[in-house]
Amino acid sequence: MITKNKPWVGMDRQSQRRADAETPHNLFWIIDPQGNFGLRIQTKDNIKFVEEKISLKGIQLIIDNTVANKTDFFLILQNKEDWEIFYTLCDDLIKVVRDNPNGKEMISAIELRLKRWQHLLKQNKHLSLSIEQQMGLFSELMCLKNIVIPKLGVEQSILAWNGPDFDKQDFLLDDAVLEVKSYRTSKGDTVSISSLKQLYSEKESIYLVAYALTASENGTSIEEIAADIRQLIIINGTNYDLDLFESRLIAYGYAPETLNEELKSFIVDHQRVFKVTEEFPRITPQDVKAQITSVKYFVDLSKCSEFEICLEKFLK
Template sequence: MMTMIPKFNPWIKMDRLSQRRVDAATSHNLFWIIDSKGNYGLKIQTDGAFSKETHMIKLKSIHLIKDETQVDQAAFFLILQNLHEWEIFYTLCEDLIKVVLNYPNSSKMIEAVEQRLKRWQQLLQYDKTSSFTIERQMGLFAELCCFVEVIIPKVGVRQALISWNGPEADKQDFLLDDSVLEVKSYRTSKGDAVSISSLKQLYSEKESIYLATFALTASENGQSIEELVNKIRFLIIEQGSSADLELFEAKLISYGYAPELIKEELNSFIVDKQRLFYVAEEFPKITPKDVSDAIILATYSIDLARCEKFEISLDTFLK
């Protein structure tokens, strides 16, 4: 799947202080607008009222304005202050338009729009210069697989979400009550070996340490990150709360997964092999206890073919 910022510019032939209706089949009124200074904008007009929380949403380079002076009608404006950012702004507007189309009811539409704006508040703080490489994609894909297939069956959706530390590189991927779980992905074509990038990845003061490994092959016939994300969103909606969903979205963005802004091609993956290991004292590893205090960084690889005696089944995980 290729996610690209669109090149179409709906404001390009508009005059200042003008508006043009968005070609969208909805009971709400949507307009592309240009203000007196030549700034691009989107106007959402409805018969409901936007909440006070809207004033608390801050979007980089974008002003949010409410106009509730007319009886039984409210207008909400998004005004872009930096025309160099118009492509991202257009992506935001298109996203909001899709939300509006899904909610003919004004109050529910307004609530949904405000939730999307909160997500965009996080997105626009994200460092868009960093690249979402295939290695980062594989890492996130493996952690999401582990989230669904290993953690949720044992502790439930909400605890799985709370325990996920994947975006925080200095911690194990899942921090549970008495255990930690590190997740590693690797290319099947390169053999059964995983790279450990820190002295602390297989070290913890907690009672048990586990290592989950995923051998992956990039393939159009595989599963995508988007599919896994949607599956987890559904589980959170079904079993959790709106706060849980917001936390999940925030962690995805911290990881670098912001589909609205990613320009790289996103791969789909086939899981060729999934394994779970108990990291016992004699498990092959290098920890802070094994080296001098003067050594603060070490990376090494583990041959999984020589770790069979440490492999466990999902049934015995956390027991």
Template sequence: MVTMMNNPWTELNYLNKIRVKESIKYNAFWIRDALNKYGLLIQCDENFILPKREIKLKGIEVKLDNTSTPNQLILLLKESKDWEIFLVLCNDLINVMKQNEKEIIVKVMKRLVRWQKLLQRTTLNLLSKEEQMGLFSELKILKDYLIPRYGYSRSINSWVGALGDKQDFLLENLAIEIKSYRITSGNSVWISSKEQLNSEKNPLYLVACAINEIYKGETIVDLVNSITGAIDDNNLLEEFMEKVELYGYIPEIQKDSLSKFSMEQINVFEVREEFPKIHYDHVSPLITNLKYRIDLSGCSQFKVKVDEILI
């Protein structure tokens, strides 16, 4: 999952600890407890503010002790084989302490809440090449076309594919479904559900993105950083990052394993009634899942210009 990482617990015996090397305001230690579990210990004079709901991290035990001096936050890993993802989490908390001087404890607890959500909804596996291409295409359309036309708030609000909607983008007057394909593999795209090309919102457009993997291309993290760097609203930033993470992209884990792509071509098709698709009324309601492929080389009569649909 995470490559070339040094395990800070390997040289520790049980009930031992060593100080975290990074320069931070509070004491932080790599530890092994009495049961030989890997852990992170953070000490400070301030109280660790308990969230409204108990923090439960899958595979990780969280202990808060505000009765001692100094106060302590202890994270313990239940299975040592999962040390890599645990180290990513610990380093994320350490970076929060290193980069902030005020309200450090509040920020650390917020990061724990974020990790709780991440560990609940994803297996934290690396994104496949196809998954990267799909997310790359949606981010590229968002960044290069929707945001310049509609602004950050409206565009990010309209990005609903990660939330389980039928199409990837839903605006007031149109719906957009994004599909990516390798430019070297032919001009065809996979439709992965009966809902994707059937929308209650009209018009519906299929945006087909021809992707090439090249050394000098962009990664998902390049696009994410470009968008987040221009967002000055914390709530909007949180909404955007939550949607990105719902696709399975977690920057702390995957930034070193991402492919570089270039968008070679974008073709937009209006999905009218006669467009080659499987209609709802052609499918039994008992069929809950289907997948089919469309050869776009025969769909020229449905092509429109991307600038014409964003009105």
């Protein structure tokens, strides 16, 4: 996360400083009577939140509708040591206000954003993703965007994505499961299978979707794919779909507002789909004694061409 200058520097208690002049609404950095940092959003309309009360860890929310034709919305930080992530939250909300000049639309957009932050602030303040975790999330988002959503639609696809639940296959469909794997192109076509159940299911069909990746500055980032999916949801889905997508990103460990380092970008060198049949090389729960509870093994995909299928036949 990039350190920002404190906008509250030089301000006295019970004072405010305009935060943005590009919206019809009033936005102010404030310091309350106790000396706490805060943000004030004042709309030109008298509007009430429609969602249940949102609770943000370490941040007090105050809504004042007492003045006619105005709504004052205050966020007050309880611990000054957390000012950087609080500033990032405030900056995020300022962008939301700037993009939604209509009062009611703005409040609705703020609600969605605050629910994302509600999930986010329950996590550790500063998260990190290993290169392997980044590759895993990148591949699942690529599969979601380019394969699953075009075939099943936004709502069903978001509901089907189980990526953050590492004990389940990545996509659980009505009559099929999808397991998504990634590997470095430079290290050969070998994928790691980390449990007995990843390539096992009682459903009719099991598919393995594999991505060969190369880290490159000229590649695509996780945030770029996530932004594309958000746009698809906005156009074709619902607020619930968007909220579910955001919460699952956070559950995965992806929260760009709190990451300590820049994420990698990747080039997809190969994308392959395999039908996991009885003959596919795998280890299932029936293959091992009950006393064995954990198994990790590797599959060489270069020797699995007989199980490969084309995308046109996938999920039909």
